[in-house]
Amino acid sequence: MIAEIGLAALWLAAALALLQLVLAFTGLKGNKPDLLAAVRPAAVAQGVLTAIAFIALVTLFLRSDMSVLLVATNSHSAKPWLYKFAGTWGNHEGSMLLWVTVMGVAGAAVALFERALRRDTHMATLGGQAAISLGFYAFLLFSSNPFARLAPAPADGQGLNPLLQDPGLAFHPPTLYIGYVGLSVAFSFAIGALLTRQVDAAFARAMRPWVLAAWVMLTLGITAGSYWAYYELGWGGWWFWDPVENASLMPWLAATALLHSVTVLATRDALRAWTVMLAVVAFSMSMVGTFLVRSGILTSVHAFAVDPERGSFILGLLALYIGGALALFGWRIGAVREGAPFELVSRETMLVINNLLLTVILGLVLIGTLYPLMTEAFGHKVSVGAPYFDRIAGPIALALMIAMAVGPLVRWRRDDGRVVTKRLVIPFLIALSLSAWLSVLAWGRIGILPFLGLVIAGAVGVASLAPLWKRNLRRTPLFTYGMVIAHLGCAVSLGGMASDSAFTVEKLVAARPGDMIQTAGWQLRFVQIQPIAGDNWTALQADMEVRRGGRPVMIHPQSRFFASPPTTTSEAALLTRWNGQLYVVLGEEVEGGRWQLRIWWKPFVTLIWLGGILIALGGFLALLGRERRGWLMKWRARAATA
Amino acid sequence: MRLIMAFLLALIATPLAAQTALPPAPWADRQLADPAQERKAKALMETIRCLTCQSQSIADSNASMAGDMRSQIRERIMAGEQPEAIRTWLIARYGDWVSYEPTAAPILWPLWGAPLLLLGLGLLLLRGRIKRKVRS
Numbered sequence: 211m212i213a214e215i216g217l218a219a220l221w222l223a224a225a226l227a228l229l230q231l232v233l234a235f236t237g238l239k240g241n242k243p244d245l246l247a248a249v250r251p252a253a254v255a256q257g258v259l260t261a262i263a264f265i266a267l268v269t270l271f272l273r274s275d276m277s278v279l280l281v282a283t284n285s286h287s288a289k290p291w292l293y294k295f296a297g298t299w300g301n302h303e304g305s306m307l308l309w310v311t312v313m314g315v316a317g318a319a320v321a322l323f324e325r326a327l328r329r330d331t332h333m334a335t336l337g338g339q340a341a342i343s344l345g346f347y348a349f350l351l352f353s354s355n356p357f358a359r360l361a362p363a364p365a366d367g368q369g370l371n372p373l374l375q376d377p378g379l380a381f382h383p384p385t386l387y388i389g390y391v392g393l394s395v396a397f398s399f400a401i402g403a404l405l406t407r408q409v410d411a412a413f414a415r416a417m418r419p420w421v422l423a424a425w426v427m428l429t430l431g432i433t434a435g436s437y438w439a440y441y442e443l444g445w446g447g448w449w450f451w452d453p454v455e456n457a458s459l460m461p462w463l464a465a466t467a468l469l470h471s472v473t474v475l476a477t478r479d480a481l482r483a484w485t486v487m488l489a490v491v492a493f494s495m496s497m498v499g500t501f502l503v504r505s506g507i508l509t510s511v512h513a514f515a516v517d518p519e520r521g522s523f524i525l526g527l528l529a530l531y532i533g534g535a536l537a538l539f540g541w542r543i544g545a546v547r548e549g550a551p552f553e554l555v556s557r558e559t560m561l562v563i564n565n566l567l568l569t570v571i572l573g574l575v576l577i578g579t580l581y582p583l584m585t586e587a588f589g590h591k592v593s594v595g596a597p598y599f600d601r602i603a604g605p606i607a608l609a610l611m612i613a614m615a616v617g618p619l620v621r622w623r624r625d626d627g628r629v630v631t632k633r634l635v636i637p638f639l640i641a642l643s644l645s646a647w648l649s650v651l652a653w654g655r656i657g658i659l660p661f662l663g664l665v666i667a668g669a670v671g672v673a674s675l676a677p678l679w680k681r682n683l684r685r686t687p688l689f690t691y692g693m694v695i696a697h698l699g700c701a702v703s704l705g706g707m708a709s710d711s712a713f714t715v716e717k718l719v720a721a722r723p724g725d726m727i728q729t730a731g732w733q734l735r736f737v738q739i740q741p742i743a744g745d746n747w748t749a750l751q752a753d754m755e756v757r758r759g760g761r762p763v764m765i766h767p768q769s770r771f772f773a774s775p776p777t778t779t780s781e782a783a784l785l786t787r788w789n790g791q792l793y794v795v796l797g798e799e800v801e802g803g804r805w806q807l808r809i810w811w812k813p814f815v816t817l818i819w820l821g822g823i824l825i826a827l828g829g830f831l832a833l834l835g836r837e838r839r840g841w842l843m844k845w846r847a848r849a850a851t852a
Numbered sequence: 853m854r855l856i857m858a859f860l861l862a863l864i865a866t867p868l869a870a871q872t873a874l875p876p877a878p879w880a881d882r883q884l885a886d887p888a889q890e891r892k893a894k895a896l897m898e899t900i901r902c903l904t905c906q907s908q909s910i911a912d913s914n915a916s917m918a919g920d921m922r923s924q925i926r927e928r929i930m931a932g933e934q935p936e937a938i939r940t941w942l943i944a945r946y947g948d949w950v951s952y953e954p955t956a957a958p959i960l961w962p963l964w965g966a967p968l969l970l971l972g973l974g975l976l977l978l979r980g981r982i983k984r985k986v987r988s
Contacts, residue, residue: 445912452907481981551983562981566974573970581954581963590959595909595952597899602967716894718881780914797881797914806881 213278216266217357220307223259223314224347226252227340234337238330238405246333250321253336256343257318264311267356271298277363280304280356286369286774288746296380297370302504302520303356305383309500310346312391317343320395326416327399328408335395335402342394342493345527353523369774372747378438382431386458389428390496393461395420396468397493400486401535404542409482414475417489419833421472425465426829432458433822444780444795446714446810448818451599456579457499460572464492467568470561477622478558480549483539484565490535495572497528502579553624560617567610571603578602604659611666611704614697615673633676641669656712663708671701688835696828703821709814720804730811732758732792739805747772749781752796752805756785767796767807791815877916877923884926893926896935899952900925900942909952 230252237245270278271294274287284301285294293300299308317339324332350356399417403409435458440448449455468488475485501524552558578594585592619633644665648656674697677690717729727734735755742751749768756763767783785792790813797806884890897911902918910918910925921942928938942950954960 443912444914447912450907450909450912454907548981551981554982559982562978566978570967570970570974574966577963577966581960585959588959590957591947591949592954592957592960593901593949593952594954594963595899595901597953598963606967606971716883718883720881808881 212266212269212273212275213357213359216263216270217355219259219263219266220310220347220351220357223256223263223310224344224351226256226259227343227347230256230340231337231344234333234340238333238337246329249333249336253321253339254318256340257315257321260311260314264307267304267307268295268298270357271295271304274367276365276367277359277361279358279360282360282364282367284370285367286746287366288774289370289375290745292377292380293370293375296377296383297374299383299387300370300374300379303350303354305387306346306350306354306504307356308384308387309391310343310350312387313339313343313346313394316392316395317398320398320420324416324420327402327413328406331399331402331406331408331413333402334405335398338398338401338405339394341401342398342531345530349520349523349527353520367774369746369772371775372770372772372777372779373442375746375772376438376442378434378442382434382438384431385427385434386431389424389426389431389465390458390461390499392420392424392427393465393493393496395424396465396489397531397535400489401538404486404538407542407545409475409486409546411476411479414472414485418469418472418476421465421468421489421492422829422833425462425469426826426833428458428462428465429822429826429829432462433819433826436822437819441782441784442779444782444808446782446793446812448710448815451578451596453579454499454503456575457502460499460575460579461492461495463568463572463575464488464495467565467572468492470564470568474558474561478549480552480558481562481565482546482548483543484548486543486546487539488565490532490539491572494528494532494535495576497524497531498576501525501528555620555625555627555630557617557620557622557625560613560620563613564610564617567606567613571606571610574603574606575599600659608659608662608666611670611700614700615670615676618677618693618697619673634673637669637673637676640672641665644668652712660708660712663704664712667701667705667708671698671705674698674701689832692828692830692832692835694828695831696825699821699824699826699828701821702817702824703819706814706817706819706821709817710812713813714815715811717807717809719807719809720800721807722802722804727807727809729809732756732809732811734794734809735762736805736807737764742768744770746774750796752794752807754783754794756792756794758787765792765794767794769796769798786816789813877920879923879926879930880919881922882926884930889929890926892935893922893929896925896929896938897922900939901950901952903946903950 230249233245233252234249236242237249267280270281271285272291274281274285274294276282276287280301280303284304285297289297297304299305317336320332320339321336324335327335396417399413399420403413435455436448439450440446468485471481471485471488474481501521504520504524552562578598581594582592615637616630616634620630645661648661648664674694677694678686715730717727719727721727721736723736723738725736727736733756737753737755739750739752742749747770749770751766751768754765754767756765763785765783765785768781770779770781771777772779780795780797783794785794790811793810793812795808797808800806884893894911898909900910900921902908902910902913902915902921904915904917905913908918910921925938928941929935939951939953943955948955948957954963956964
């Protein structure tokens with residue numbers, strides 16, 4: 211019954227999306243207010259219906275209803291409830307339902323909360339959102355129905371990939387998807403503005419909070435995914451330039467560029483066409499990512515189902531929406547004027563440089579990710595991985611960091627080059643002294659990129675605080691704090707990345723219980739190895755006593771065996787200190803009762819994710835700053851009329 | 853084509869056989885005594901693809917074939933071979949796919965040219981946005 215309710219809700223939502231699309235565009239065309247009056251209620255109802263469908267699927271998973279095909283193939287009654295719950299989106303159909311739900315709820319939010327946008331543009335935006343949703347409803351209903359029944363129902367399910375049985379599954383996909391799909395709002399805004407020819411500062415001010423919100427969630431989702439991969443895969447890596455990771459990075463790069471160009475549009479009423487283009491590109495990158503992951507064209511832990519038919523379906527949607535949006539862009543953009551050129555030394559120019567560098571990195575990641583597919587068509591299999599991306603995108607990213615430090619210190623419209631240079635003296639001196647110190651400390655032992663990374667992280671970290679210099683901190687707007695914290699977060703994250711690749715100490719050792727191991731100033735005593743049992747797994751656990759001066763601490767790396775499906779995973783033991791993490795993995799038994807151990811000391815590695823959280827926090831504060839000002843103005847207006 | 857398939861199947865079958873019969877490769881998880889050599893070996897391993905995995909380098913894979921390849925790399929580094937020579941040897945043996953670092957093969961020229969092309973294109977677009985002379 212629950213499955214049928216969910217399916218019915220989905221069909222109804224799809225029908226409403228069609229209605230919303232027709233109402234919005236016939237209403238706009240014939241200027242019929244009574245038709246347009248129904249658009250917002252349709253969007254809200256659609257949001258409610260998708261939420262009902264999603265709750266229905268979650269309920270089926272929580273109840274382990276094996277008469278539903280999706281539950282039977284991806285769940286197991288012996289799983290802890292958290293993984294039954296999170297397992298709802300740990301598969302193709304469920305994750306696409308999550309996608310559609312986020313899209314429906316985002317559309318409802320635009321209908322309910324968007325007040326700043328001109329009415330006709332608002333209606334056209336909701337029409338655009340309905341048009342995109344419709345394609346994804348069709349995809350879900352025709353080729354990925356999550357509610358399909360299975361008769362006869364099996365006694366129990368096949369279980370969830372043990373790598374996914376982790377609290378990370380409850381957090382990483384939803385945040386990432388809210389970010390991914392939240393960008394559809396920016397896409398619809400761009401469509402709406404192109405249709406009503408309203409590409410101006412007011413439009414940018416209305417769009418900015420939506421972009422910020424999606425970007426914050428995307429940042430959190432990527433940060434969470436990176437940390438999850440770091441501790442779960444057991445090799446201490448936090449970014450692999452895996453195609454699926456690239457698929458999440460590309461929308462983030464586009465959204466970051468959009469965030470900055472929309473500010474130029476809102477402040478100076480310039481970069482109109484470019485901002486609209488970026489809004490289209492950002493969500494297009496989300497769709498490209500989904501296509502790459504869901505089509506099974508790439509092999510990865512994220513590719514649940516390899517199904518060419520689904521791949522072609524998404525490819526069709528991709529061509530339709532991206533092609534349609536670009537055609538509309540080409541048709542309408544001629545009428546949009548870009549405004550006067552900028553002065554060379556101005557905030558605008560710095561933001562344009564930001565956009566240029568971000569877009570180039572985006573282009574390189576896209577080319578690098580797709581290139582192996584292209585050469586494969588010519589019968590030549592190649593791999594494009596970390597060495598390419600590090601070497602090519604790394605230097606550009608470092609240049610971007612420098613631009614990020616300089617940008618906020620340059621005034622809008624026009625500034626004096628000499629004055630700007632003076633403002634940069636302190637960061638420059640920091641960079642110089644850091645390079646000198648690092649040269650003495652580790653010359654010849656660390657690579658050029660980590661070296662530059664550390665130097666730039668230090669200098670940029672200090673420079674990012676400079677916009678607060680000599681300001682009244684209590685009267686500084688929240689938006690400025692947001693920018694400062696987000697930029698500081700970038701420097702912190704870069705510092706963690708560079709420190710990890712420059713200073714990590716690795717120790718591989720085969721040890722037997724009772725042995726003492728020394729590495730990087732740590733003493734590890736291998737106490738014993740013992741079997742233990744969890745909810746749906748058994749494990750061999752090593753008990754180790756570790757100390758670095760001070761009191762000893764017990765840590766417990768495990769090797770886990772899952773019965774359904776049969777898999778072994780290694781659970782690393784992580785010991786976090788303020789200045790880094792000790793990372794211990796228990797491997798297999800080797801000859802003579804000895805166990806293979808992998809031990810890493812990673813100085814300041816946690817800064818990578820701390821930086822990610824700071825970036826998201828900065829975005830959140832900026833969002834709050836905008837919003838609060840809206841409330842304040844409303845409150846004042848009300849007080850004035852009363 | 854059939855030869856390649858047979859070869860690939862043999863590749864996949866090798867670790868299976870290794871799991872049951874042969875002892876694990878000696879240098880799969882054992883570091884070289886000389887830290888400089890170990891650094892070189894590690895840096896190379898991070899850029900070599902594990903052929904039986906989904907998308908991992910041999911430096912971070914549990915697959916036994918990755919272990920064999922790590923062992924071979926350490927042995928060759930110990931024997932004094934240069935990392936790039938070992939990469940060339942691996943590519944000759946397993947094809948370009950094994951190296952995460954794209955080679956300089958003509959089919960990859962556009963890939964290496966892309967950064968310059970994109971930056972150039974961007975600067976060209978930028979030129980129109982910025983005033984030539986700063987008015988005093």
